[in-house]
Amino acid sequence: MTSSTSVSPSVPALRRGGEGGADRLVQWGTWLLVIVLIFGPIVPVVYAGFVDRPLYESGGILTLGNFAALAEDPAFWAALRNTALFALFAAVPGVVIGAGLAVLVGRTDLPLRRALSVVMVAPLLFPGLGVTLGWVTMYSPSGFVSSWAAGQLGSTPWNLYSIPGMALVTLEKTVPLVYLMVRARLSALDTSIESAALTAGAGPARVLWTVTLPMLRPALLTAAILIVMIAFETLGLPLILGGPVDIDTLSTYLYRTWTSDPERQGTVSAAASGLLLLVTLLLWLRTRVEGDGGRYTTAAGKPSAARSLHLRALRWPLVLLVWCYALVAIVLPVVGLVMTSITNIFAPGVSPWSMLTSRHFETVFSNAALLRSITNSLLIGVVGAVLATAGLTLAALVAHRSRFRLRASLPPVLFYPRALPGIVVGVGTFWVFVLVAPLEPLRTTVWGIMLAFIVRNTAVGYAAIHSSLLAISTELDAAARTSGASWLRTCRDIVVPMLRPALAGCFILMFVSLLNDYDPAVFLVTTGNEVLGVTMLKQWAAGFTGPVAALGVIQIAITALAVSIGRLAWGVRPRA
Amino acid sequence: MxxxxxxxxxxxxxxxxxxxxxxxxxxxxxxxxxxxxxxxxxxxxxxxxxxxxxxxxxxxxxxxxxxxxxxxxxxxxxxxxxxxxxxxxxxxxxxxxxxxxxxxxxxxxxxxxxxxxxxxxxxxxxxxxxxxxxxxxxxxxxxxxxxxxxxxxxxxxxxxxxxxxxxxxxxxxxxxxxxxxxxxxxxxxxxxxxxxxxxxxxxxxxxxxxxxxxxxxxxxxxxxxxxxxRPATPFVASFLGSANLLDGTVDAPGRVRLDGGGQTVAVPEDGPLGGVQVMVRPEDVELMAPGADPDVAPLRGAVTSRMFVGSSYRYVVDCDGQSVTVSARERWEPGPVRLRVDREHCRLFPRDTAAGVAGSDRLEESSYA
The missing domain is CATH 3.40.50.300 (P-loop containing nucleotide triphosphate hydrolases)
Incomplete structure (x- = not known):
């Protein structure tokens, strides 16, 4: 040995024995926590559907009676039919409009593309109930636009309080989703395939129709399935628009039966299991269509190379059309919401400027229950986002950066809550708190609601971490392991610091999602643990639209603030 | 250590x-x-x-x-x-x-x-x-x-x-x-x-x-x-450097009759019998004028192509249907030549082990990347 070595061998030896004990403990702990949290609320719902008496009574006998009772209930079948129609009416225009806009913005020389792009995605940040209120002020039979249309045409050609009306309002949320999905697919597609068609002699319209559109087919199909899933699980919208005219969807049927007829809890659970099965199938279908590869493809960074198709004569008519849509579907409802929050009466025939008032905001800040719903929601948002980010980071590390035996089961489980209807999570969480005695004190607290919200939104945060984690080379952790770091230490010193921007993103997304969520809370709210969405729902039902609008505006303001901070956090580039 | x-x-x-x-x-x-x-x-x-x-x-x-x-x-x-x-x-x-x-x-x-x-x-x-x-x-x-x-x-x-x-x-x-x-x-x-x-x-x-x-x-x-x-297999021979692998049959100890025209080439005596591949590296083959002494340069062939690679030329010589790659410093024109094969640097592989070599080309460049 040519030992002119300048590396002296006096380095302390590494500890031997007990290898990876702490690592394994953390990995098992994380896995169990994920499984219990996500499947915990589902078990009692499904189980309750198969026993002949409420879960809190002992001696239940397994039976299919609940399903038989459900099948004999005409109201159930009506609700199912309504939901199917609702889903159809929502999915078709949602996909057509969203995809059309995405192609126009992503692939053509449409003027003002940048601005349009920002306006299109904005509704994702709006609280659902607030926006619905905005639609009502504009397009309900007594709304501004409706009255104006009735004056021009003699009658209003639309009716918001109907299934197509409900579908119309969902466009607010579904169009941006479709838009984002199709944009992502477009940016992953090489524009040279379009250039090739152009040089072969096809006109721009023909290129879009025969080349671009077929390439988008998987994205369009996934988007359609997503909208159907939303239609099946959404609760607030059909409750508000369908309720007054007795149109039940599956979710409102569940909600009303649960709250009005305690004797039929078994039937409700049976219906909830059915709903769960259906949405799970849809999720499975969606993953099948997306394909494993597609989910992980990140858009390659070549935006400047993208060629755009020339619209020529169609440019200005299309711009006009697109901005009319933005005005009607995005701007006017928000204006309606804001005006409702700052006027005594916001109705046609009365000049809103003579009705200006700050009393709705005063009510919000002076009424203890209303104020508490804001502070509770903020508390849930901040604490929940911190806990969720920590938990999801750990889960993602176990899933993608360890050799834990059951690691492969984690990603699908963490993505599964996309298929969990809010009401199912709510009912399930309620049951868990009732049945598991040590957890009972949580039932009436904000923490119980926080848990339910976190469970429902894991997929959102997990997706944010997961894609960034996959982009970090595994050789970086391997280098730390061979240097002598345990798995946990490697995660702490190497992976997590590099993941920081993604964690900030996860935190912001979770905060916004938890702040705006409310479906699962309808079954958990009592005096003291009110949250924004449920308070708005109840105030609206009681006829106080002013405070609802004020709360909606506050919710938008908080969300916008959080997202701007997030932009800054994302903007901080890691050294690489 | x-x-x-x-x-x-x-x-x-x-x-x-x-x-x-x-x-x-x-x-x-x-x-x-x-x-x-x-x-x-x-x-x-x-x-x-x-x-x-x-x-x-x-x-x-x-x-x-x-x-x-x-x-x-x-x-x-x-x-x-x-x-x-x-x-x-x-x-x-x-x-x-x-x-x-x-x-x-x-x-x-x-x-x-x-x-x-x-x-x-x-x-x-x-x-x-x-x-x-x-x-x-x-x-x-x-x-x-x-x-x-x-x-x-x-x-x-x-x-x-x-x-x-x-x-x-x-x-x-x-x-x-x-x-x-x-x-x-x-x-x-x-x-x-x-x-x-x-x-x-x-x-x-x-x-x-x-x-x-x-x-x-x-x-x-x-x-x-x-x-x-001394590569042990045709794979090693062709993966390290380039090697000609010529098909033939051992007809007497130390002599292989090549497929095609039946010309013979002298090889080391301690090798397999029967159908064989003769491995010889391009630098161990020498080109000589067509009139050279058959005892010194026993193989006849024809230069079919020449490539200048800087330090030397690389020739492909057709030998009764089998191509032989030769590396040489002198410049030869296409046409008939005689080949001298360095007997000491030849290796014999039984024909059936040749299955491990990709392609049927006589020359296997180590172009694995």
């Missing part, structure tokens, strides 16, 4: 065997190279030593320490193996400065701060980067990153240094320099080193010993000259 002994190592995936029955010993201070085409299992073997891949069977020991033994269910995690590893991508942690990168393994071993400082300086001085200690990885060139990775892998006196194609990310010129530098560095620290590469030139230039792998198995093991001069 301890020996590294790998015995009967095997790894099966669901439907495929990645490595099978791989056994070798890297001796104290030796520079041992695992050479082979991509997918041959060389990196899998290296990562099994590091503990980053779980083999299905066999054992790995480092001196008296058992790192892995399937029979005794021993599988030490990577952090307890004390291996220094340089990865193909270098894997320098982007959020740490050069000094932090190199000092991290020492921090893990609870070395006191001032000592970490002096050791890091020492290690960086060895790789000539002492001036760049406070830089961040993105401010370094590829060559500098590679040196940081090397410094990081040796600061803690690992039992073995494992190098996974560390030169493949450098451009051609730099790679040449790094080759010599890395070899000197290895000799000066005296670490037992296992080096993985698919580049035959690297393997031949740097190694004390080379193990050629193909399809998850060891084809041949030996000193670089040995393997080049």
């Amino acid at each position: 301890p020996d590294i002994t790998v015995s009967a190592l095997g790894l099966d995936y669901a439907d495929k065997t990645a490595i099978d029955d791989v056994s070798f010993t890297a001796r104290d201070g030796e520079f041992l190279t695992l050479l082979g085409p991509s997918g041959c299992g060389k990196t899998t073997t290296l990562m099994s030593i590091a503990g980053l891949t779980n083999p299905s069977r066999g054992s790995i020991t480092c001196g008296a320490d058992v790192l892995f033994d399937s029979a005794r269910s021993v599988n030490r995690p990577p952090e307890k193996r004390n291996c220094g590893v340089v990865f193909q991508s270098y894997a320098i942690w982007p959020h740490m400065s050069v000094a932090e990168n190199v000092g991290y393994p020492l921090r893990l071993r609870k070395v006191r701060k001032p000592e970490i400082g002096s050791r890091v300086r020492e290690a960086l001085a060895m790789v000539g980067l002492d001036a760049l200690a406070d830089r961040y990885p993105h401010q370094l060139s590829g060559g500098q990153q590679q040196r940081v990775a090397l410094a990081r892998a040796v600061t803690y006196s690992p039992g073995v240094l494992l190098l996974d194609e560390p030169l493949s990310n450098l451009d051609a010129k730099l790679r040449e320099q790094a080759r010599g530098w890395l070899k000197e560095f290895q000799a000066s620290v005296g670490l037992t080193t296992v080096f993985v590469t698919h580049d035959q030139d690297e393997a031949l230039a740097m190694s004390d010993r080379v193990i050629v792998m193909n399809d998850g198995r060891i084809e041949q093991e030996g000193a670089p000259e040995d393997i080049y001069r």
